[in-house]
Amino acid sequence: MDQAMVEQARSSAPNPAGMSLSIEQLNAWYGRKQALFDINLTVPPLSVTALIGPSGCGKSTLVRCLNRLHETIPGARVEGRVLANGLDIYGRGIRPMNVRRHIGMVFQQPNPLPTRSIFENVAIGPRLNLGLHGSRLKELVERSLQQAALWEEVKDRLHSPATSLSGGQQQRLCIARALALEPEVLLMDEPCSALDPISTLQVEELITYLKRQYTIVVVTHNMQQAARIADRTAFFLHGHLVEEGETQQLFTHPRKKETEDYISGRFG
């Protein structure tokens, strides 16, 4: 994608300088079980922030709090604030649907809609939310697939079913689907854990490329991946944020003992 296209997409966004997220005193529960304790974390705009930690440490729960998806699970609830460009997405009168339309998400397992075509899978977001159709919709679908580095592979079979794609292609299709809504933030919950090494590399390159235009939060339990793609990294343990900082600094000079134990492979 050329620079002009980036500029054009940028200028239509509410905040051309990219969106920052600021998490303040966030607590989350599944029923009675508390999953997150007093999380404070700032995600700078147009950067990649990686959340790492052992299974069950709350990193997935945290990203699901950032687009208000956590509360859709029966019994789950959230307390605290998440400021998106300064506005609390848990504030009064805020509608979760609108939050999710601006803060996109890619899941661990590729989840294209199985009964829809490749084109329809990307088009569904803009169709539902922006009421686009015809040539403008086609343009947007093409641009999103290009951004997700999938266009060349699927341009001749846009109307084949989404399930005919390989796992890696399906994941990039889901990324394209999220991008088609032109969100400001992209949340990715272990986007590569179901993919083979080559697809993983493709998605990682994609993330590095996309941060020019999007604020990205990516959950991973692959520390090498975090080191490769993230500008900042946050380490979680048992629902607590242990340490957060620049990726390089966190991996080479961790401040906390737990972080050092984890990244040197002594547990987790």
Add this chain to the structure above:
Amino acid sequence: MIQERVSLSKARQQWIRWQRLLRAQRPGDLFFRGITLLFVLIVLGLVAGTAWILISNSLPTIRRFGFSFLTNKAFDPVHDSYGVLPAIFGTLITSAFALIFAVPLGVGASIFLVDFCPRPLRLVLAFLIDLLAAIPSVIYGLWGFLVLAPWLHNNGEPWLQQHLGFLPLFQGQPEGVGYLGAGIILTMMVLPLIISVSREVMLVTPVAQREALLALGATRWEVIRHAVLPFARVGILGGVILALGRALGETMAVTMIVGNQANEPSLSLFTPGYTLASVIANQFGEATPGLFLSAIIEAGLILFIITLITNILARWLIASLQRQAQGRSRGGRL
């Protein structure tokens, strides 16, 4: 030399033993296959036996009237003249009526139960709906005859005639008993079936599919429309088939409210009529051996065939829906 030969035969023995190990038939497996095959044969035998009894016992009327049995409207033991045209018509129109109203109502209700209803209320409602399915059909019939029919006669049908009388469906003399009442009772009776089946299949929609839509900023309805219904449609159709089977064959409740008159098939829902099942229920008590009994059994045979045809059509529809979904998912990889 000798030693070599000994070790060779030892190797051969081991080889034979290895072959035996992999080729051994497991008796349990054979036994289990035999038992399940037996069960299937029993079921097939029951169906074949039913068909045989129905056909062999209705031979007298089949020989005597041939196809005119299907087109003759009189069922007249006094003059030994038999036909079931009004009953076939009544069976189809009351079942169609029931499905037309019960499917949207039932699917709508299960959408509410699965996606909008607060959890404690859902459990109570689901219990009550399942309870509806357990009410004996004679109770529905009594209610239909004692409550619904008089109300239709005095209020419901005159009102329909006044406001929608330009439709042929609502013309004619309000009678209370008739196709309309039977259709309403059938709707009530198949509704819990459709709700239960739809609710079960909607509940197992993969969370990943719902969240895919939620993450795109979809409303609740859009999640249902684009994630839940595409996933559940085959199962819902299965529920509709069960409902259709029940509506076609329902006897007691329908007999009590359909009116039991062999009238000319007419589009008016106010007409008192017959269904195949109600003909059998009404006439069986007085049946005398000979043409009379044979005519009743042939009515049963026709009901059997109608049920068979609708089931085959429905299976075919489901299979093609499934093929569509699978074929699509395989197609692109070629």
